[in-house]
Amino acid sequence: MENLLPFFEVCGPAGEHFIAELAKNRVSIGRFELYNDIALEPDPQQLVTRKVHCTIERDIDGWWVIDNGSVNGTFLLRDGVMVQVDGRALLEEGDCIHILGMLTEAGEPVYWQMTFSDPMGTRPAGQRRTTPQAYLEYDWLQAKLFRIEGGTRQEISNLRPQEHKLIRYMDQRNRANGNMPVMCTFEELQTALWGDEVLHTEAEINYVIFGLRKKLELDQKQPQFLETVRGLGYRLVTRSIKK
Template structure:
């Protein structure tokens, strides 16, 4: 029976083939099955990030591929044009995601090819929610929520919350302001450094407290998103780094 969901047709460097149905709004793609919805194995040369090398996301405008800041780039082939994903790139029927999977002995580069198929996709009606994102002012250490051009300052952030926001915003800025998955391990290091004994539970509690301050509905977070089992992402758009901006 033909699926009604969009899917990926995947071909590996060794010509292995399989198909993955996109049956949820966020799909992580990486090296290990344990950490990702789509595992690109085997990867003996370790060219793909072990956790979420890239992600597929669906919003009111359609599907997107998001590079998650891995060492090796994510590419998209649209027809005969190939482009590097900087931040995120929209996906249409027949677009192909390319991830480096192998350096052959003769010097040839071999890629994983993930072709996006959405034969029953719905055209966007342009009736989605307005623009909403967070903005952090590094000069004054202030966090703002922007919704439909309304600007609201999020007050009373604790020092640990400032550290978390600053780290996650910095990760986004290096990824063309597209939200980057930040793992539990790196968030623990960003907040407490080399101090031993801190756990994922502490990060989860800190995230919960921060959501009470910045989300209009903490049970349905729009700005501080969970990537189940891996970590969190902060939705920001731009960074003010100088007093003139």
């Protein structure tokens, strides 16, 4: 039967082979099936990030591969040339995502290979008009947060110390990932807020997020700046000011 949905043909470093359909607009890829939509198992050398190595996301322009600040990187092979994904890259028919899956005894890399195909995808009839996307902008020199939408720049004031600490940490992770949003786990956010203190819970992090959303979001029922990654953590949509 012909594939109606876009899909990856996945080939693993030890001969694994399967088809992974993109049945929703955001698909996570990582080591463990418990945490990811597409699991790259087995991974005995622990080279693939266990919680969201990268994501595949769809918008008006098409499907993107977005590295999630992974330790060993995400690579894209196109027309015989392989480059590391710096933040994100728009996928084209036949592109092959490479994720390090094994190092041989000689130290040679062997990759998980994921070839993208969308033969039934809708073709644009003409030039499309895009709507400017709203996003947050954090100014590190002034230590101020702004919401940008349709040319309007509004400062988000009255941030509590914990809220500011969370924003600063999540924006730092984004900047290290080419200004692309990184999913921060509950464990990472707990350390960012309380350091080595123990006995803090996910509920406390959720409480801080709830307070932030009341100040950031235009529609709290459909958050667009502080996005929930169900069961794993949150990610912040920012662009950093560089001076």
